[in-house]
Amino acid sequence: MGDTLTLALGVLTVGAVGLGAWRRWHPASFWYGVGFPSRAALVYLTWRHVASGCGLTRHRRRWRWTLDAVPIVGPAARGAATVVEQKRRVRRVDVERAPRLGVLRPTRLGWRMRVRLHDGQVPADYERAAEGIAHAWRVHSVRVVDVRPGVVTLWATMRDPLTTVTVTPETGELLTVRPGKLENGADWVINLRTVPHWLIAGATQSGKSNLANAVIKGLAPQPVALVGFDLKGGVEFTPYAPRLSALATTRAECVALLGDLVAELEERMVLCREAGARNVWTLPEGLRPVPVVLLVDEVAELFLMADKSEKDQVAKTATALLRVAQLGRAFGVHLIVCGQRIGSDLGPGVTALRAQLSGRVCHRVNDPETASMTLGDLNPAALEAARAIPAETPGVCVTAGQDGTWHRARSVYVSEAQAEQAARDHAHLTPDWSAVVGSAPVTRPAVPEAA
Numbered sequence: 001m002g003d004t005l006t007l008a009l010g011v012l013t014v015g016a017v018g019l020g021a022w023r024r025w026h027p028a029s030f031w032y033g034v035g036f037p038s039r040a041a042l043v044y045l046t047w048r049h050v051a052s053g054c055g056l057t058r059h060r061r062r063w064r065w066t067l068d069a070v071p072i073v074g075p076a077a078r079g080a081a082t083v084v085e086q087k088r089r090v091r092r093v094d095v096e097r098a099p100r101l102g103v104l105r106p107t108r109l110g111w112r113m114r115v116r117l118h119d120g121q122v123p124a125d126y127e128r129a130a131e132g133i134a135h136a137w138r139v140h141s142v143r144v145v146d147v148r149p150g151v152v153t154l155w156a157t158m159r160d161p162l163t164t165v166t167v168t169p170e171t172g173e174l175l176t177v178r179p180g181k182l183e184n185g186a187d188w189v190i191n192l193r194t195v196p197h198w199l200i201a202g203a204t205q206s207g208k209s210n211l212a213n214a215v216i217k218g219l220a221p222q223p224v225a226l227v228g229f230d231l232k233g234g235v236e237f238t239p240y241a242p243r244l245s246a247l248a249t250t251r252a253e254c255v256a257l258l259g260d261l262v263a264e265l266e267e268r269m270v271l272c273r274e275a276g277a278r279n280v281w282t283l284p285e286g287l288r289p290v291p292v293v294l295l296v297d298e299v300a301e302l303f304l305m306a307d308k309s310e311k312d313q314v315a316k317t318a319t320a321l322l323r324v325a326q327l328g329r330a331f332g333v334h335l336i337v338c339g340q341r342i343g344s345d346l347g348p349g350v351t352a353l354r355a356q357l358s359g360r361v362c363h364r365v366n367d368p369e370t371a372s373m374t375l376g377d378l379n380p381a382a383l384e385a386a387r388a389i390p391a392e393t394p395g396v397c398v399t400a401g402q403d404g405t406w407h408r409a410r411s412v413y414v415s416e417a418q419a420e421q422a423a424r425d426h427a428h429l430t431p432d433w434s435a436v437v438g439s440a441p442v443t444r445p446a447v448p449e450a451a
C-alpha cells in the first residue's frame with residue numbers, strides 16, 4: 001500500500017516536473033500539446049454558464065422528459081414519513097440555450113472560434129459581452145473579428161502581445177514599412193500604396209515620434225524621397241537630414257516646399273495624361289517619378305497663428321497641404337501627419353485635410369474627443385480601446401485602415417540613434433530635391449559634419 005502511494009506520488013512529481021520543464025523550454029509546443037487542449041475542454045464545458053452569465057443565452061420552450069417527484073402524504077403520515085411518488089412524463093419546459101460554438105482553433109497567443117448568433121442577436125451584443133467572456137476565460141482579451149451573416153468569430157488572446165515588440169521596420173517592398181506588431185500577433189504593416197496618407201495622433205510622450213522614427217528607418221533603404229516638416233525648431237528631424245531630400249523648420253520654408261510639391265504634382269498629372277496613365281503606378285517604369293513621403297511632426301504648429309500677419313501663410317499652407325493630399329494618392333506623394341490633435345479648432349481646412357488622411361493611428365490621448373476625432377465613427381470598441389491605453393506603454397495605439405477594421409498595435413522601439421544611423425547608412429539614396437521637383441532646390445538640409 002505504502003509502496004503504491006510512493007510510486008504514484010513519484011510518477012505525479014516526475015510528470016509535473018516534466019510538464020514544467022516542457023513549458024519552460026519549449027512554450028510553443030507546450031501550448032499546442034497541453035495548454036490549448038485543456039483550455040479548449042474548459043471552454044466547451046463552461047460555455048453554457050459563460051454565455052448565460054454574459055447575457056448571450058436565449059430561453060426556448062422544449063419538449064423534455066421530466067421526472068416529477070410528487071410528495072404524497074401517506075395514511076401513516078401523522079408522525080413522520082412522506083411518500084414520494086415519481087412520475088415520468090413528457091412536458092414543455094423552459095431551457096436556456098447558449099449560442100452554438102464552432103471548432104476552437106489554436107493561434108500562437110490564444111485561439112479563435114466561430115459562434116452562431118441566436119435570432120435577433122447582433123455582433124454588437126458580443127462586443128459588449130467580450131470583456132465579461134475574457135474574465136470568465138481568464139484571458140487577456142476577447143475580440144469580435146470577422147463578422148459574417150449570422151456568425152461572428154471570437155478571438156481570445158492569453159496575454160498582451162504588445163508588452164515586448166521586436167520587429168524590423170524594413171520590409172524590402174516599395175513604400176511598405178513594418179512599424180510594429182498588432183495585438184493578434186501579426187506584423188503591423190503600413191503600405192502607402194494601399195493607404196496613401198496617415199494621421200498619427202497622440203498626447204505628448206505617447207510615441208508619435210518613435211513611430212515616425214520607425215517609418216523613417218523602414219523607408220530609408222528604399223528609392224523614395226523623404227521630406228520633413230518640423231516646426232519644433234527642427235529638433236526632431238534634423239538628425240535624419242542625410243536621408244531627407246528637404247527639411248522645413250519654419251513656416252516660410254513649409255510654404256515654399258509645399259509650393260514646389262504642388263507644382264510637381266501638376267507636372268506629374270500632365271505626365272500621366274500624356275502617357276494615358278491614371279496614376280504614376282501605371283506609368284512605364286522608366287517614366288515613373290520618385291515617390292515622395294512627407295512627414296509632418298507637429299501639425300498644429302503649421303496652423304498656429306501668433307498674429308494676423310501670419311494669416312496668409314497659414315491659409316496658403318492649409319490649401320497646399322490639402323491639394324497635396326488630394327492629388328498625392330494618384331501621383332506618388334504621401335503624407336504622414338503627426339499631431340496631438342487635429343480638429344477644426346486649428347483652423348479652416350483642417351477637417352478637409354483630416355478627411356484625406358485615411359490611415360489613422362491613435363496613441364494614448366487626453367480626452368475622448370481626440371480619440372473619436374482621430375478614429376472617426378469607427379466601432380465604439382475601438383474608441384474604448386484607444387481611451388484605455390495606459391501611459392506606461394508608450395507606442396501602443398489603435399490603428400485603422402480604409403476598410404473599417406481596426407487593431408490594437410504597438411510600434412517597435414526605434415531610438416533616435418538607430419534612425420539616425422539608418423539615415424546616415426542610406427544617405428547615398430537621397431534624391432536631390434531639385435531632381436525630385438525638377439526645379440532649383442529650396443532647402444537642402446546640410447549634412448552634419450559627423451556623418
Ligand SMILES: Nc1ncnc2c1ncn2[C@@H]1O[C@H](COP(=O)(O)OP(=O)(O)OP(=O)(O)O)[C@@H](O)[C@H]1O
Nearest residue numbers: 202203204205206207208209210394395411412413
Ligand atoms: N514603441 C515604444 N516602445 C518603447 N518605448 C517607446 C515606444 N514609443 C515611444 N517610447 C518611449 O516613449 C517616449 C516618448 O515617445 P515619443 O517621443 O515618440 O513621444 P511623442 O508622442 O512624440 O511625444 P511629443 O509629443 O512630446 O513629441 C520616448 O522616450 C520613447 O523612449
Ligand SMILES: [Mg+2]
Nearest residue numbers: 208209210236
Ligand atoms: Mg514627438
